Amino acid sequence: MIDYDDEYEELAPSKSQIKREMHALQDMGKALSELTPSQLAGIELPDEVRDAIAELLRIRSNEAKRRQLQYIGKLMRKVDAEQVAADLEAIKAQGTLSVQRQHLIEQWRDRMLSGDKQAVGDFIDAYPQVDIQHLRQLVRQALKEKSQQKAPAHARKLFRYLRDTIALADSQ
Template sequence: MSHDFVDEAEFFSKSQRKREMHALQEIGQQMLALNSQQQAQLPISDDMRAALIEARRIHSNEAQRRHLQYIGKLMRAEDVEQIQRTLQAFDPTSRLHQQHFHQLEQWRDRLLTDTEQAFEQWLALHPQTDRQTLRQLIRNAHKEADQGKPPASARKLFRYLRELSPLTSSPP
């Protein structure tokens, strides 16, 4: 009586496969919860992007459940770790998001105090920046500070930096 033994390292129980599939579906749900601008930043394939767009169109609960299973199936071909890092960066409670937020605050403060050197460094790291807009926001923030007004322009500057900065910008 001969038995072909399966290498235990390659053996996955049906329960294990189901847990993995549910985990991929959970990631899919997290991606669906993002707004379209955040979804555009996800490192995913065109097929996955199309599936996420299609999911927004579906209203039937059963159809949504089946489509989520399809998204889970597509997730097998994706770089799940990279997607999870990106999702974590969108989560305001995550360490990565908070670190990015603090880096942007440091950039804003440097741009307001050490203007020219910080300005050139920012442009070197973010060439898509509109120089004129950035200078105007800095100038308005200085004017408000000199007049003792609330820092509305400093907040606008921060929002502008956040729009321009990828999730993993280098620290100042």
């Protein structure tokens, strides 16, 4: 005797599984709505999904937002969810990389402004394309500012110079 119920259970996902998948698509739609316009432009989406996301951003009522997110989740069923998830993960990774680079720049600047004489030499060794005279001048001016307890204008200039130098080295 064939048990059709067991065979049916293997073929069809449960109602709970379907709900989990729908909520995951809604969450993906919410994550898409939190992206900047340039980030969103980099993800391949149908125009109706883009329009629904734009509409979500205009809505102020919480209940209307909830309904719009459900609608976006429904539209997301037609989209390659794995590709969109991969694109979102890449954007998140890019943001993480940006934060790591920011911390690296801050560490170099703080090390140079702490009075560590070796810091400038280490930076020159790590980034040989740097304008050594300009770097040393910025460090001197920032240290002078710090000792006189003035606003850190030169420390900011030093930070920007370090950022530009590191970005140039990363692009090569």
